[in-house]
Amino acid sequence: MTVSKMAQNLIGSEIIRVAGEVNAMIAKGEPICNLTIGDFDPSIYPIPEELRIGITKAYEQGHTNYPPANGVAVLRKAVVEFTKSRLGLTYPESDILVAGGSRPLIYATYMALIDPGDKVVYPTPSWNNNHYCHLSGATPVEVKTRPENNFMPTAADVKPFLKGATMLALCSPLNPTGTMFSKKDLEEICDLVLEENKNRAAGEKPLYMLYDQIYWMLTFGDVEHYDPVSLRPEIRDYTIYIDGTSKCFAATGVRVGYAFGPTVVMDKMKSILGHIGAWAPKAEQMAMADFLQHPADVDGFMDTFKPKIQESLEVLYKGFKELKSEGFTVDAIEPMGAIYLSAKLDLAGKTTPDGSLLQTSQDITFYVLQEAKLAVVPFSAFGSSRDLNWFRLSVGGASLNDIKASLSRLRDALQKLK
Helix, strand or coil, X not given: CCCCHHHHCCCCCHHHHHHHHHHHHHHCCCCCEECCCCCXXXXXXXXXXXXXXXXXXXXXXXXXXCCCCXXXXXXXXXXXXXXXXXXXXXXXXXXEEEECCCHHHHHHHHHHHCCCCCEEEEEECCCCHHHHHHHHCCEEEEEECCHHHCCCCCHHHHHHXXXXXXXXXXXXXXXXXXXXXXXXXXXXXXXXXXXXXXXCCCCCCCCEEEEECCCCCCECCCCCCCCHHHHCHHHHHHEEEEEECCCCCCCCCCCCEEEECCHHHHHHHHHHHHHHCCCCCXXXXXXXXXXXXXXXXXXXXXXXXXXXXXXXXXXHHHHHHHHHHCCCCEEECCCCEXXXXXXXXXXXXXXXXXXXXXXXXXXXXXXXXXXXXXXXEEHHHHCCCCCCCEEEEECCCCCHHHHHHHHHHHHHHHHCCC
């Protein structure tokens, strides 16, 4: 049987492949510290109690039918108020689109803006842009970033690639790195987008910016989240925001995401998702609407949830820095936001106890998994080359004790290498 060329050439998720190996080891009873999936273990990070009660209540009230294709009105109104009070961004209810998490919204953005062959510019590493380009027929334009700039793209990085492009896809806090834009860098990128659009001919498709800020509530220390329209109001007509509740409330399975942006784009995205039917369940939408309208409950949850995430990230970060101080070829970038640590395991060229030579980031991934029982994801899963020995460590699925124990096992595994 012949399938479409798109399906024939579709690449599966490397994250899911690694997770499959991890789950097989866990099933055998091995003590794996699983830092692969950007998810939360509900026994460690339960959703807000008020939200849990609200979901149950909504089902009891009979909210089990189809929701409106763009989201229930009470939730869209709550998102408008929440976004205005927390971010200072003002959008009408009609420009809010609710979906089953952020993935359908990103897909709809691509499908609403991209014609086959259109250029999409995005940094590497970044989450899934290479796959969305494949699904939409876009021409991917990858911009390599550097650890010296926390793997965040600068204006100088993206400037050579914007002419003639249809979309610039950005994310902050960034999955997979847990790092964020500085105000200066994001301002300069916005200025490039505005300048490029000023130079476009009449009737020419604009350069749009997809801005994924799903992790914006999870920022640490003195680091501040910035967004394009707050910095440059005139970029509003070209910016599609991807946002939602999955990460900030440990509610990945609740599946309530939302997007907002220019009316002409949002209307087309609504039509696309209307045909796909990628809706968040109605009961969850009703409960989330109520929860967002109680700021004391939101703040009360974040006051306990965020410090726990930060502590796990800090323990990992300090653990890698300690290993580095002991002479091991590892490093890490101080966590700024999200649930991820960027860690370097520069082990290529070293020999394992069984005589195998570590060559690629995949080799290192599986060595660390087998010897240290530590499961991580290489940046190659996010578009980077296999010789870039940096890795994403996601803390939502592991306890603090498991993380501490894994660092000791990692030290032992590093000592075995020659």
